Amino acid sequence: MSNYNSEEIIDLDRKHLWHHMTQHKAFESNAPMVITEGKGLIVKDLNGREFLDACSGGVWCVNVGYGDERMINAINDQMKKMPYYAGVAGNIPAIEFAGKISSLTGLDKVYFSNSGSEANEKAYKMIRQYNRQKYPDIDKYKILYRKRDYHGTTIAALSSTGQEQRKEKYGPFVEGFVEFPHACCYRCDFNKTYPGxxxxxxxxxxxxxxxxxxxTVGAVIVEPITAGGGVxxxxKEYYEILQEICKKYDLKLIMDEVVCGFGRTGKMFGYEHYGVKPDIVTMAKGMASSYMPLSGTVVSEEIxxxxxxxGDDPLSYFRDISTYGGSAAACRAGxxxxxxxEEDKLVENAAQMGSYLLEKLNEFRDHPNVGDVRGKGLLAGIELVEDKASKTPMDEKKFLGVIGNIGKQGVLVGRTNRSFKNMNNVMNLAPALIVTKEEIDKIVTSIKNGLDSLK
Ligand SMILES: Cc1ncc(COP(=O)(O)O)c(C=O)c1O
Incomplete structure (x- = not known):
């Protein structure tokens, strides 16, 4: 409960809260959005207005939906028993959750931290140290990353992010990260058409x-399915080829499952669609359905x-720490x-509802401004263009108008947000894994109306 009335809350927000990814100049004329409650897929704002959240907390992470009593009770129970002790010691939920993650991934050791960015930072440090200890005479420190993938906001994670607009004004970046081309057929860099x-x-x-x-190269990092960079x-052949290259040159394959992990794409992990086995998996977001902050870097026994x-080297162990990483309450949430x-069969629901969602979205392909529809499971994107022939990305103001129109109908969808110059034109959908057919129908109808508003 708050001691302030609604006007005071808005006033305090304007004065003191620095919102993420937000140009605050807009708050001089518009009130900031304040979300106060959530149940299932529905969130409520300060004025009591309800929205259907089609992007799981805005950034694809509240996987089991809001207000699940089982989550609340489990966290509450753990809070009473023991909320926290430093990660130099084990705690019961961290031990059990590490075991669970190991059984799900087939990998062996889990290093917990707090955010996706942090999980990737840990992976980079592990790769550098692993190679320096294994091959002391060479320096396999470089990490290759893919254009359009996002790996986080901290400087090394941003250095390995293939989104030029996200990086602008934050350089210089960390040495040793090298970009390779994206995998988007709709805008193929090689001017070719799959399958030929x-x-x-x-x-x-x-x-x-x-x-x-x-x-000089130690690893390749990829999102199994690029999320924020345009879904x-x-x-299907892509990762087998990439893994063969990794094996040939002794590179570790790091799968950033921060968005895709824990059922989002209709499999427990995104890489399972492709029949490959990564050496390192990073995870966050849906891992604890964002009821608590938690992330993990999961590695093979060999690493x-x-x-x-x-031996005599006092520096041979992983000398890394994360104060809150793997806290008992967060791991209990995970x-x-x-x-x-697992019990509610939400991976299966993501697969089924995801197919239904994509089927419905594919019906929009005839619309003159829909360039492409992409996705897997409950992770979907619609790329909007000025016209189909030229594929010119839709003007950003116009694109934001469509997103705003959908919001006015009470549905919150996501979008590429300041990721690429003149190409922030993909609408993102990632509803909670509990989504029903009726809720998908509502999302699809609001998108249809949004698209019709362009005519
Ligand atoms: C694929 C991917 N990796 C890493 C991150 C970074 O996660 P966080 O914001 O928790 O640091 C994100 C965040 O959106 C992401 O989408």
Whole structure:
């Protein structure tokens, strides 16, 4: 409960709260949005207005939906028992959740932290140290990342992000991160058409490894399905090719499952669609359905063992710390969220409802401003263009008008947000994994009306 009335809250917000990803000049004429309650997929704002949240908390993360009593009770119970002790010691939920994650991924060791950015930072530090301890005579420190992928906001995570507008004004970036082409067929960098293309976007990685020098490259990081960069599922052969290149040059494959993990795409992890086995998996967001902040960097025994030594080197273990990482209450939230996903068959629901959603969205392909419809499971994107022939991305103001129109109908959808110059034109959908057919119908109808407002 708050001690302030609505006007005072808005006043305080304007005065003191720095919102994420927001130009605050707009708040001089408009009131900031304040979300006060949530149940299922519905959120309520300060004025009591209800919205259907089609993007799981705005950034694809409240996977089991709002207000799930089982989550609240589990966290409450753990809070009473023991909310926190530093990660140098084990705690029961962290131990159990690490075991669960291991059984889900087939990997062996879980290093907990607090955010997706942090999970990726840990992966980069592990790769550098692993290679320096395993191959002391060379320096396999570089990490290759893909254009359009996002790996986080901290400086190294941003250095490995393939979105030029997100990076603008924040350089200089960390040395040792090298970009390779995106995997978006709709805007193929090689001017080819799948399936007659030989998947050049994956094969080109070998050329880049050779140019950089294989002895200098330690890993490749990818989102299994690019999320914020425009919802891009690579074609089915893509990751087998990428994994072969990794094996040939002794590179670790890091899958950033921060968005895709824990059921979002209709499989427990996004890479499962592609029949590959990563060496490192990073995860956050839906991992604890965002009831508590939690992330993880999950590695194979082979990687972990390089840090476990009897030798004389006092610096051989992973000298990393994350004060809140793996707190007991957060891990209990992760355990409970995963239990709900399994018991309520939410991965299956994501697959079924995801197919229905994509089927409905594909009906918009005839609209003159719909360039492409992409997705897998409950992760979908619609790319809006000025006209189909030129594929000119829709003007951003016009695009925001469509998003605003959908919002006015009481549905909150996501979008590419200051990621690319003149190409922030993909509408994102990622409803909670509990979504029903009726809720999808409501989302689709509001998008249809939004698109019709362009005519
Ligand atoms: C794929 C991916 N990786 C990493 C991150 C960073 O996560 P966080 O914002 O929790 O640091 C995000 C955030 O959107 C993401 O989409």
């Amino acid at each position: 293309c030989d998947i050049d976007c994956a094969r080109v990685v070998e050329k880049i490894v050779l140019e950089e020098g294989p002895d 891009i599922p690579p074609v 972990f063992n390089v840090f476990k030594q009897d 355990l409970e969220s995963t239990k709900i996903v």
